[in-house]
Amino acid sequence: DVKVTQSSRYLVKRTGEKVFLECVQDMDHENMFWYRQDPGLGLRLIYFSYDVKMKEKGDIPEGYSVSREKKERFSLILESASTNQTSMYLCASSGQGWGGYTFGSGTRLTVV
Amino acid sequence: DQQVKQNSPSLSVQEGRISILNCDYTNSMFDYFLWYKKYPAEGPTFLISISSIKDKNEDGRFTVFLNKSAKHLSLHIVPSQPGDSAVYFCAADTGTASKLTFGTGTRLQVTL
Numbered sequence: 001d002v003k004v005t006q007s008s009r010y011l012v013k014r015t016g017e018k019v020f021l022e023c024v025q026d027m028d029h030e031n032m033f034w035y036r037q038d039p040g041l042g043l044r045l046i047y048f049s050y051d052v053k054m055k056e057k058g059d060i061p062e063g064y065s066v067s068r069e070k071k072e073r074f075s076l077i078l079e080s081a082s083t084n085q086t087s088m089y090l091c092a093s094s095g096q097g098w099g100g101y102t103f104g105s106g107t108r109l110t111v112v
Numbered sequence: 113d114q115q116v117k118q119n120s121p122s123l124s125v126q127e128g129r130i131s132i133l134n135c136d137y138t139n140s141m142f143d144y145f146l147w148y149k150k151y152p153a154e155g156p157t158f159l160i161s162i163s164s165i166k167d168k169n170e171d172g173r174f175t176v177f178l179n180k181s182a183k184h185l186s187l188h189i190v191p192s193q194p195g196d197s198a199v200y201f202c203a204a205d206t207g208t209a210s211k212l213t214f215g216t217g218t219r220l221q222v223t224l
Binding site: 004009033035040041042043044045048058090092100101102103104105106108 | 116118121146148153154155156157158161201203211212213214215216217
């Protein structure tokens with residue numbers, strides 16, 4: 001089974017801190033994604049990547065950046081955390097063709 | 113601009129009865145649709161999908177119906193079980209196997 005691992009389940013950070021959320025997948029998938037989930041808003045795409053060193057903006061990229069130096073790892077960076085970035089962050093990966101996404105368990109980030 | 117909409121934020125159904133979750137979309141380029149199920153503190157898991165060349169797909173207790181002319185799909189669960197209590201997201205893709213657009217989710221509660 002494909003496994004997508006997010007490094008932290010819960011994080012509490014202070015406003016203004018730089019925050020790194022890490023995601024690793026073990027099935028050699030080309031595509032990786034970062035979403036955030038908020039009540040009433042569903043899952044919204046932040047950034048995605050189709051290949052190493054490639055990145056594309058999703059629907060809500062403001063305040064975020066990403067890094068994909070290795071195929072298996074996709075990092076989400078909050079340059080200066082703000083309280084409106086308190087959310088559940090979900091990483092996903094998919095291979096070529098249609099197989100849908102496999103999601104990680106999520107990181108619940110609280111910015112105080 | 114919400115391209116995939118789930119207008120019912122919550123639904124309560126008795127055990128053994130049918131659960132019907134609805135989803136509407138606006139983008140006529142969408143041609144592949146999926147349903148994901150999410151438990152608290154876990155990532156979404158794939159449930160069932162349907163291609164636009166079909167109007168129905170069945171997998172055990174789960175059936176997805178697609179009405180392309182109405183830009184509407186629905187997920188039927190019968191019989192509903194307490195373990196089905198979760199948040200259900202519908203998602204759509206333009207067939208490029210690239211990125212999914214998710215709805216806002218419907219919280220299903222199956223009562224005894």
